[in-house]
Amino acid sequence: MRSTLKCSVCKQSFDRNTIVQYTPIFNKIAKNYCPDCLKLRQEQDRFAMTVCKIFQLEFPTPRIWKNRSDLQKKYGYTDKVITDCLEYLYFVEKKTVLSESLTLVTPTTVDAMIRYKNRQQVQGQSIARSTTTSYTKKIVNMEAEKPQKVQDFNPDHWLGGE
Numbered sequence: 832m833r834s835t836l837k838c839s840v841c842k843q844s845f846d847r848n849t850i851v852q853y854t855p856i857f858n859k860i861a862k863n864y865c866p867d868c869l870k871l872r873q874e875q876d877r878f879a880m881t882v883c884k885i886f887q888l889e890f891p892t893p894r895i896w897k898n899r900s901d902l903q904k905k906y907g908y909t910d911k912v913i914t915d916c917l918e919y920l921y922f923v924e925k926k927t928v929l930s931e932s933l934t935l936v937t938p939t940t941v942d943a944m945i946r947y948k949n950r951q952q953v954q955g956q957s958i959a960r961s962t963t964t965s966y967t968k969k970i971v972n973m974e975a976e977k978p979q980k981v982q983d984f985n986p987d988h989w990l991g992g993e
């Protein structure tokens with residue numbers, strides 16, 4: 832038995848203990864993923880699930896995938912940033928769904944989402960699922976910001992009960 836396996840995405844060889852079998856959503860067949868490719872794929876899946884939930888879709892529409900790639904190209908946003916921003920807009924700010932698009936994801940709303948998450952951390956509350964959040968932008972001058980009242984917010988609701 833070979834001691835290495837190839838990642839099905841980046842095609843590099845890895846120690847077989849490093850490779851994880853994962854079935855992406857909307858797929859039926861599990862594939863081999865290296866840790867980096869797995870993380871990206873899972874973030875993309877979380878994006879897709881969140882979009883389906885917000886817009887009540889079975890699959891993200893081509894327009895949404897196009898919006899996503901525009902945001903990635905224009906601002907360098909990862910799936911995680913886009914998903915966190917969508918969750919912030921629709922589950923925290925409770926924006927009304929006007930159209931099946933990502934047009935509300937902008938530098939302004941992404942900043943608002945990051946400030947919101949930082950406030951949550953300052954208040955010692957757990958945020959979403961991931962504790963390893965790292966954004967390219969740093970929020971400076973957090974101290975100057977007055978703490979705002981945080982509405983009843985249960986992070987478990989962000990992704991829906993499982």
Ligand SMILES: [Zn+2]
Nearest residue numbers: 838841865868
């Ligand atoms: Zn890989």
